[in-house]
Amino acid sequence: MSRLVARFDVRYPSFHLSVDLDLPASGITVLFGPSGSGKTTLLRCLAGLERASDGFMQFGNDVWQDEAQGVCLPLYTRPIGYVFQEPRLFPHYNVRSNLLYGYKRIPSEERHISIEQVVNILGIEHLLERRIHKLSGGEQQRVAIGRALLTSPKLLLLDEPLTSLDIQRKQEILPFIHRLHEELHIPVIYVSHAISEILQLADRVVLLKQGKLVGAGALNEVLTSLEFRGNFGSLRVGAVLDANVASHEPQYGLTQLEFKGQFLFVPLQSVAIGQPVRVHILSSDVSLVVGRTNSPTSVLNILEATIIEIREKDQSSVDVLLDIGAPLVASITRKSLANLGLKSDQRVFAHIKAVALNEELTE
């Protein structure tokens, strides 16, 4: 598996970026952190727009920057697609000419992505002859993504492409980003400070804080790591699970999902049986029961779990990291912890009061 290796150390008057990255060059990696944490600077370093004086960057077998050898390829020679926070479309060209600007500049044998493909994925066929100032913000950003894709990049860098858009437009573009990644198989590095975008898109998360790398790993591992949880703001995610549709029960308005031999009910979905669905569970929606009680319960979603670790969150509550085939965090009160006498390696049942699907999540 090819990897992306990068080391940067750049000092600015008010800010010091110092990062050592080694990631698989595949899937969607989200660079996450509060504003001012260096996400955009890191992305610009990866593109070669900022030059770290002792930087190093390698993508697969290609070294793009090695200051020890005095090498730093300029952006226009790197096979990178870059989508900025603002669309940055060229105002003197129409949509079609903007799309073709990069396409015309790569050799024809390197054109793996066709105009029809991009126009289809992004749904911009009706816009092709329009002038840029006649487009909405969401349409402009879609054209900007399309323009970057048409250079058939080997790596796609997206710098908070949804920041300037309202929630409705965000929901309009997010599926496109997901689709282009699934259909075109281009590794994506996506800068974001919105947890909802991470939950919908990320395969992998890189956490940044004040220019330093805090942690990195698969989405579910990072989100449920008791160490990193505090970095995601007030939204306490207990788990993100990639499950498959097992069956539909339309008479109850429910869909049953299967995840590693366990089952979860969610509101009825219009997704075919066997198809993947990503769901997330808030840690505050998980309660723990010791031993399967005989008294019936109205809770539908009950998962077998093993306690891995218990960590104090604040004065009144604790986070309990569970193993359900994947990590799951339950936030419970200290009093409950004491009453139940919970400890590591104990078998418990996790009662899950609510399961959210991607589309439902807003901040």
Added chain:
Amino acid sequence: MTEMDLSALWVTLRLAAMTVVVLMIVGTPLAWWLAHTRSRFRPIVEALVALPIVLPPTVLGFYILVALGPYGPLGRLTNITLAFTFTGLVIASVFYSMPFVIQPLQGAFEAAGKAPLEAAWSLRASKCDAFLTVISPIALRGYLSAVVLGFAHTMGEFGVVLMVGGSIPGQTRVLSTTIFEHVEVMEYAQAHAISAFLLTFSFLVLLGVYVANRRFPIHVS
């Protein structure tokens, strides 16, 4: 107009055209540098470029005359005297009209910013390619203003031309100096004809620039 006036008009147009061509070649990189540099020399260069706006043309003309004369640095080095020649006049005009070309260009480059340039690089355009296909069209109004103002300002210069060029018919006599000579010999009618022409010309040029700046749509395709 007399034949002499027509020859002055021809010299004036040639001078203005040559000056604008030279200023475009010299001015574009200079304006680009001024728009994007973080060098501490920037204000010094900006002040030098703007100097002809406030300086009496005779002061500028005097120093250029000395520099281009037989005992100036150029004259001593090459034994070429450019004072009182058309080439000398072009050199003087380049300095004199420089702010009128640099400032609109610099403003246009600053307004365009680095953002479209970076976008073009990310689309595989080399630096030169990106400048020609993205920055230049976006800065087109700046170019239009620069060309028109540079041309018109050169047409209207007097003091510098008189100092550096003298007023040699067919070589360095331009419209503005012709007016002066007509007046000196009391030929008010001829002076009036040329003056009215320059007045109308200048007004129309400025009108054109302001109208264009207001609503000139820049589209390539």
